[in-house]
Amino acid sequence: MFANLQYPIIQAPMAGGIATADLAIAVSRCGGLGFLAAGYKTPEAIEQEIIKCKDSALPFGVNLFVPQNDEMDESLHLYKERLEEDFRIRLALPEPGDDYWQEKLELVMKHKVPYVSFTFGCPPEDIIEQLKNNGSRVIVTVTNLEEAKIAAENGAEAICLQGPEAGGHRATFRNVDEDTHVPLIELIAMTRKVIPLPIIAAGGIMNGKDIHLALNAGADAVQLGTAFLCTEESGANPVYKRALTSGEFAETALTRTFTGRLARGLKNEFMTRYENIAPAIYPAVNALTQPIRAKALKDQNPQAMSLWAGTRFQEIRKGAVKDVFEQLIKELEEYQS
Numbered sequence: 001m002f003a004n005l006q007y008p009i010i011q012a013p014m015a016g017g018i019a020t021a022d023l024a025i026a027v028s029r030c031g032g033l034g035f036l037a038a039g040y041k042t043p044e045a046i047e048q049e050i051i052k053c054k055d056s057a058l059p060f061g062v063n064l065f066v067p068q069n070d071e072m073d074e075s076l077h078l079y080k081e082r083l084e085e086d087f088r089i090r091l092a093l094p095e096p097g098d099d100y101w102q103e104k105l106e107l108v109m110k111h112k113v114p115y116v117s118f119t120f121g122c123p124p125e126d127i128i129e130q131l132k133n134n135g136s137r138v139i140v141t142v143t144n145l146e147e148a149k150i151a152a153e154n155g156a157e158a159i160c161l162q163g164p165e166a167g168g169h170r171a172t173f174r175n176v177d178e179d180t181h182v183p184l185i186e187l188i189a190m191t192r193k194v195i196p197l198p199i200i201a202a203g204g205i206m207n208g209k210d211i212h213l214a215l216n217a218g219a220d221a222v223q224l225g226t227a228f229l230c231t232e233e234s235g236a237n238p239v240y241k242r243a244l245t246s247g248e249f250a251e252t253a254l255t256r257t258f259t260g261r262l263a264r265g266l267k268n269e270f271m272t273r274y275e276n277i278a279p280a281i282y283p284a285v286n287a288l289t290q291p292i293r294a295k296a297l298k299d300q301n302p303q304a305m306s307l308w309a310g311t312r313f314q315e316i317r318k319g320a321v322k323d324v325f326e327q328l329i330k331e332l333e334e335y336q337s
């Protein structure tokens, strides 16, 4: 599955403009696997990035969100009214959409993207089959054994196993309140016993020792998101990068306040204030809070921005991808020798 990679190290797809083509290419150039994030992007924008990655002639992947639309109800209206009052802003209730699912599938087919991964669900067997027949390697992101079994039954060639330490959204197939207490290393060992597919382990992997431990526990590759957030090639904005490294934030937490779906980020005032009233309605809440987040960025106010990060964000390294990657390999080799 990863035989063409020099190192089994994957850069996590990170939606929100972070996993740029520059980031993906830089990681693949180091011998890892760079990933583009198609979530929330227009087909035109993601196609430009795909073309840039293809032109590099290096391996790369594209990640797609499996569409879902939680039903809107009164709780969304109440949340909207409360946010409008607190932020003195007019917010619009979004129209249901599918994030251009069909168009994005057609794009990854058209460009024969080498690796295609899915998050927030498992596509039906026929879609996975079509992609495989078209030459793509298909990965489904899962958070537990039950989801891993579904991915295997539907024909996935590998699973990306996301532990509770991970930054960003929980990849659960359904928008649920879940028990997230099994740490990644235990999750890998449990899954390895039952699922015969290659496992890509994700969540709280920050250095060579973590990579070694994940591989030792039974993973075939690792996927790192937070570790690449503050690299020069990352598309994270300067306010976000500063928040991650300034020491202003002490911890991360899971929250629904920004998007309606559980996601891990730096614990800020917005999360604390709205934790009890934010409804579990995705992606409507994501669209609803967008103008608030955009204004916070403009005002350079990290207290009302979504600052996705894994539990180990305090160990983030800055610099060019090349330097961060070389350090990971150096540490990994020390542990392996």
Ligand SMILES: Cc1cc2nc3c(=O)[nH]c(=O)nc-3n(C[C@H](O)[C@H](O)[C@H](O)COP(=O)(O)O)c2cc1C
Residues within 6 Å of the ligand: 012, 013, 014, 015, 016, 018, 037, 038, 039, 063, 118, 119, 141, 162, 165, 166, 167, 168, 169, 171, 202, 203, 204, 205, 223, 224, 225, 226, 227, 308, 309, 310, 311, 312
């Ligand atoms: C800012 C950010 C955005 C993310 N966006 C996506 C995404 O678009 N698709 C996806 O499958 N995972 C996404 N993730 C989750 C990662 O794939 C991965 O599970 C996570 O980064 C691993 O934990 P770590 O951040 O501690 O390394 C995101 C993570 C972060 C930090």
